[in-house]
Amino acid sequence: MWHARAGEGYWNPERGDVSVPDGWVFVPAGDAFVTREVKKGPHWVLLKRRKGYTAKLGVFCPEENLDVAEKRREETATSRARQRAVGRTSRERAEERYRAEMERAILDFLAFRPQHAALAEEIAQGAVTQATPVGSGRVGRTRKLSLPERAELAARAYVRHRHTNYEARLEKIREGMGFDIDPDPDDPLYREVKAEAHRDVEAFLERHR
Template sequence: MPAGNAFRTREVKRRGPHWVLLKRRKRYTETLGILCPGKILEGVEGREEATRAARTKARERAEKQRQRDEEGYRQAFEEACLRYLDFAPRYASVARTIARETAAHATVKRSGRVGRTSLLPLDEKVRLAVRAHLRHRHTSYEKEMGRRGFPLDHENAQPIRWDAGREVDEFLRSRRRAQSTLRG
């Protein structure tokens, strides 16, 4: 049986004796398939046909559940962004826009963005994502980096990042509630 069908592979391995056929390559070992008795393979093929519709429905249900989970995570991230921003009521619409845009960008699955890492707690992910969003959208960072051209070496880029960080701090300070205890 050739490699590539997860259901058949699982079933063959579960049902009895089998041998995995491997081929050594230069840097890895390739799995070519599984050798097994013909009776086992016939039984697996029959079960595959009999359960195909049920497995398809289960995959669709699982996909819908994953989408609901992702939407829930995005909403939780957006709410955490609003808590971090803690803007005065007159800037509420700006805060909602920033939170929505930040959550939409930072939480894309398999993007490698900060909103997806499991290494940081949610509050830290939110702080980093919001500050990055503000740096790129509400400061002169993009314009300065573009004006100087890419790629910049560390020495030339660092002052631009520092200035952008100060601009983000000022942006947050000027819009937050007066008694805000959140830092960042």
Template sequence: MPTQTRIVTPGPRDMTVRAEGGAILPIPPGWELLPPGDAGLTRRVKALGPTWTVEVERGRKRFSRGVWAPAEQIAKARRAVERTRATPEYAHRLEADRARRGRAQDAYVIDFTRHVEAFLAFHPTHAALGRVMAERIAAHATPVGSGTVARTARIPVAERAEAAVIAWLRHQTTAYDQMHIPRIQGMRREVRRKLAQRSRDLLTRYRRGEAPDPECPLALALAKPPKAERVRATPTPRPARVPVAAPTATVTPASGAQPAEAVAPGAGAHESAIRPAVARPTPPVQRSVKAPEDPREAKQRAVRERMLRRRGGG
């Protein structure tokens, strides 16, 4: 039974992992893979004994693919977690944690909005426009799980605000989303650098207090409602009504009379007159045409017929 806790990567075959030194290790007998997703259960399993955590790299990030551990160790941890989560104290603690995270999120949104507005530093003439822009950028970048630069803790809040403003301008005031950028190393970074410089030049006009151009991309972007409001304001299309044809009454002609057309009910006397139906031309009958017989087969058939006649005559 292994006694060492490891961080491994998926192996080349099933039930194998690759250790840090590159060695291929088989999964010990009696071990199971605990899927990721339950942090509390994972902590309990790791605290009970040795485990192998499977991680994969995606760019500069590492993602967990689960934890290998003895089956009885996982079962014991799962029973302990279930007992803990069934208590009223655990439910109260969860509610308190949610409230605490909500207060922290609200405070962060306010602080981030202030840093965005400070970076914009619009002229007093455009101060109201700067507040609207700061609120929109904060509403887009600060939600938990958004994956934007505003959620990282690697750089100060002031740098996050600056990066969020440049990213918002790139998507809202340029054609970046419709650009076809070749998959060449460094090409996308170069395009973003040029667009960032263009966005900074645009912000400079508002910092100087210049009168905005009616076709200014920033003014046009702020004139539109936020994305969430546009989605809510879009009416749900109703299914088109299919017209139902009125029932028709068929008049049966007397013996010897020509068939009459169908007459809709409620028609006037002049419309209810029976009109003879127009005879439609009968399509020609398609007859099968026999393919010409092969001369060799015809000759062989004639020889067989002569032999049969001779035998019959003899």
């Protein structure tokens, strides 16, 4: 790894001040394909220390290697675009399968009587939408819990927010605080509201099972 100095020139922790070899060029970070290609051959990685972290600015490599990498980028552009499309379709199908599995697991947890089937479907579909956005970090995305556990938590959260007075109670706490933010989880009043909502959810589930 070579580091950019404050002034001109470069420095390596093992070699000290160094100069870029003749015939080498700088490839700025940003084109992942070209960077991967040139790093298959001789190269230097250029770093720059910034406040709190070290940034990778790019790489130096022989100019002919860059020419080969750029030519290969153009030659493979169509096939790589096709591969990305296939990968995107595969991920979308996997996501659809997961959402369907999650919905079935929620219906299994609810176990509502037949006359409440429409309500169960509404809860299952709403809970899946609420709990499974990719990258959200919500309960539907965690792998630390089993599918049935995720389904139960997602269903309970949806019922709590949509079929109890939890939101209205929470709004009263916010009004009392004077801030439009959620209260501290350790706040006694908030814990009381959560406990009441838990009891309301249990009662709601029992009424429909």
